[in-house]
Amino acid sequence: MTQGAVEQSFRFGNTELPPDARDAARKAKRLAWLTIAFLVTAVTLVYLVMGSSQAMKAAWAEDLLSFIPPIAFLVALRVTGRVPSEKHPYGYHRSVGIGHLVAATALLTMGAFLVFDSVSGLLAGEHPPVGLIVVLGHEIWSGWLMVIVLAYTCVPAVLLGRAKMPLAEQLHDRVLHADADMNKADWMTGVGGIVGVLGIGVGLWWADSAAALFISASILHDGVKNLRSAVAALMDARATTVDGSEPHPLGGAIDETLRGLEWVGSAASRVRDQGHVFHVEAFVVARDGMPTQEQLQQAWDAVTDLDWKVEDLVVVPVDELPEELLPGLRRHP
Missing domain, CATH: 3.30.70.1350 (Cation efflux protein, cytoplasmic domain)
Incomplete structure (x- = not known):
């Protein structure tokens, strides 16, 4: 890629970003790619160990959904770099709002489905089997592998979220902010899943469905909050801070x-x-x-x-x- 192409990717329409904002955009782009790389490992590991646990399935679904915000951010960052044209005289800035709306709709839809699935499992009294597995010639309870994998998914996500949050505020990027907010809250998903798996281990059959319901409700809450913010922005509501909490x-x-x-x-x-x-x-x-x-x-x-x-x-x-x-x-x- 030429130097000109690099600079173009960090313009917002006709707006030439100042050096600090340009650096923030570069950092945010690197963090988005790093997030995608991390999610590939997380999704793969959770899938390999989840078995029939509803909590693990909900955690896996959330990890899959977590791909949407960083991908939407990268696409929007590229699209908003285009200068206004005759067909789009106001530029392509609304791509940020479209990406935010797509991510919020996916969260809301999947969250609602998972809440229904978790409640159904809880009411049906499903008892997910978590048996033994042979690792290096030794039999161990597969629940320990689930706990290790869930613990692994917690820490990098939280660190990535904390790194993205100030960049989202500096760039006034709602998609990046939603991504950071989800990452920062991922520790609750991991802890909820761990509690559910350990609950199965001590004989509390309902702990798995309860943990899945907790994770699903978290996804649904993120979806509702982000959908409300995305729709308000697209409806030309008064400009607010990036989290939508107060007037800008x-x-x-x-x-x-x-x-x-x-x-x-x-x-x-x-x-x-x-x-x-x-x-x-x-x-x-x-x-x-x-x-x-x-x-x-x-x-x-x-x-x-x-x-x-x-x-x-x-x-x-x-x-x-x-x-x-x-x-x-x-x-x-």
Whole structure:
């Protein structure tokens, strides 16, 4: 790959990433590939030892689903590098939202199925057999192999999740954030599976189904949470932080910057989250009639210099701020 191609892969449309964000994108890409490599080993090992344990089957299904977010992130990272075209004048930033929606839908669907399957097994009183296996000429309880494999799947996933989380916030990437969130919570899947397997060992037949239900409910919860966030973003909800917990601070900073200009009497904006970047419509009321072209250019420069995430900005001079377009004015005059 040429140097030009490398740089292109770390652009978001027309946005040239600053050095720190470019480094974050490179690290996130490496971590995504590392996650996929780890999951290959985890899925293979869990499949080889799972037997008829429902908890192990649920853990295996979660590991399979864990492939979706890093793959979606890598695809979205490549697609968002394309510059806007005549057919797509706003660029390809929405690919992040599409990847988030696909991952969330897969989690929700599989989680719902596994919850149903786990509850059915619990109500049916299924007793999963966990027998002996010969390893190097010695008979051992196969449950110990399950415990070792589950313990192996816990630690790398948690470390990967912790490494991805700050990068997701820096890049404002919801797919990467969902991936990191799932990785960080994988220790609960591993511990739940271990408890279920050990429960079988001490004669608690229901422990396996209960552990499977716990793991399945965790998958379903991740699916519901991410689906809600993905749909809200695609419906042009107010731009929020990457975890969707609160309004993005850049929205307030934009209004503050515009109001700080000498010629601006009042200003308010609406910010649309396109994926990694924001599209902003800023309404300004000038102190002395219609602003000049130089003043509008000053406003544009001041806002776009705030953060690389402000990719597209429209400055609209108005006689008074339009409440019908800025419903938040009623709460924040």
